[in-house]
Amino acid sequence: MVVYFQERVQSSQAGLRVVAVRCDKCHCEFFFELARVGSGAGVAVYGIGGSTAASDADKRAKRDLVDRLAFEAELVPCPKCNWINDELVNGYRKGRYRNAVVLAVGIAFFGTVASLIGAWFIYKGPPQDRVALPYFLYVGPIVFLSLGGLVIVFRNWLRARIRPNLNFPLLPRLPAGTPPALLEDPNTGELRPQAVWRATAVESTWHEFQIGRNSFPLVCCECLEGVQSGHGFTVPSANEMKLNIPHCETCAANVKRSRRMISLGVASASLLAGSAIVWFLRLQDEEFWIFFVVIVFVAVGLGQYVASSMTAPVKVRISDASRGIVQLRFKNASYMARNL
Known part of the structure; x- marks a missing residue:
């Protein structure tokens, strides 16, 4: 009997970049700080190569952080007219439900494998049981692949429901932790934060x-x-x-x-x-x-x-x-x- 075990090493990296925005409605130029956390994992089989696994986890975390900072965004409204550019909305949507792909692939892959293994046992079993073989050989994989596809469709539907400009030009409902818009001071060149209106007020003690x-x-x-x-x-x-x-x-x-x-x-x-x-x-x-x-x-x-x-x-x-x-x-x- 072979016993397999592994040590999984997790790593996280936090980073920030300043994003420049030009409002599509009033052409106001402003900035905001985009902060994200990248995650990565490494595996040490039988506990061997722990330092290598830690290094791999760090590299994957940095790569994930770079990707998130490059493609994601925050729902920061224009401080002059309250419009949120489409590129910001799309970038924010990309950061939501990020684990849906992993879930979809897991359902499709493991469900299909389990169905095919069941089909193999039925094929090797008594002949009278082979009437169920098509269900495991064809129907099972189709069902699990379809479920994986439905997870992606459902994720896309949830992302599409993020529409902060529905009440424009009224103030949009912003998610918790939305960074403030930054305007450049014409005299000093410093970026000064503007007030942020949130969807729900944070309790005074938090x-x-x-x-x-x-x-x-x-x-x-x-x-x-x-x-x-x-x-x-x-x-x-x-x-x-x-x-x-x-x-x-x-x-x-x-x-x-x-x-x-x-x-x-x-x-x-x-x-x-x-x-x-x-x-x-x-x-x-x-x-x-x-x-x-x-x-x-x-x-x-x-x-x-x-x-x-x-x-x-x-x-x-x-x-x-x-x-x-x-x-x-x-x-x-x-x-x-x-x-x-």
């Missing part, structure tokens, strides 16, 4: 953050004191990337201490409650120890989860993973006013 476009000031997110580059509180975000939010050593030590105490308290309380329940059940020795071990693991896990939730200086929720947009809520609300 702040929108786009990976690759927004950045954090080098001050602690809790005490607002200056920090050295490289010090921070790491949290997972969209596209398998992690955000390193500035966090000073003193606040980090306080969080670690509080987390340890809360985790111990919750785990102890859970363990006592679980042990009491097990004791009241009057289980046999083997059943008792099985349940007790399970309770220990559950209590420790619950303690870690509750402690992390209560002590984290910032909470993260993913708003649009495809565009690398997350929402952040800081324990110190003043940090949100620091022009992130």
Whole structure:
């Protein structure tokens, strides 16, 4: 018997470019920042060649990032007349439902292969069963290929429904995280952002953050004191990337201490409650120890989860993973006013 295993290495790369736009309606010239995250993967068969797999993942992530920055766009309306150029609409559509092709190919390929394997077994089986052979040999592949095609058709239909100019010249409904239009200051030549109107208002306690476009000031997110580059509180975000939010050593030590105490308290309380329940059940020795071990693991896990939730200086929720947009809520609300 041959046992096969592999190590899959994931990589993500964030990037940004400034896009120049000339409005098709009023011919106003403006700019916006297009930020995207490229993803790639490498495979180390039997765990051999991990460095090569990591290098391949990085190369694929960079290639994906270059492609996304070249062909995608954001729905940035003209700051003068509110029109969104067709090229921007088409570019935004290309970034939506990107995994539909993978899903369609997977359904078509694996479904067809499974159907043909079924046909082979029927052919090798009893003659009386071969009446079903045409269904597996012809109908099955046709069905799965058609399902794959339907996935693409459905994706194209969803993309075609993205029509932000329907209410022109009224303000369009923009997706979360839409970057502002930038106008060039005639005196200084600097690009200055214009106001952005969103489809849905973000709760006052949450702040929108786009990976690759927004950045954090080098001050602690809790005490607002200056920090050295490289010090921070790491949290997972969209596209398998992690955000390193500035966090000073003193606040980090306080969080670690509080987390340890809360985790111990919750785990102890859970363990006592679980042990009491097990004791009241009057289980046999083997059943008792099985349940007790399970309770220990559950209590420790619950303690870690509750402690992390209560002590984290910032909470993260993913708003649009495809565009690398997350929402952040800081324990110190003043940090949100620091022009992130």
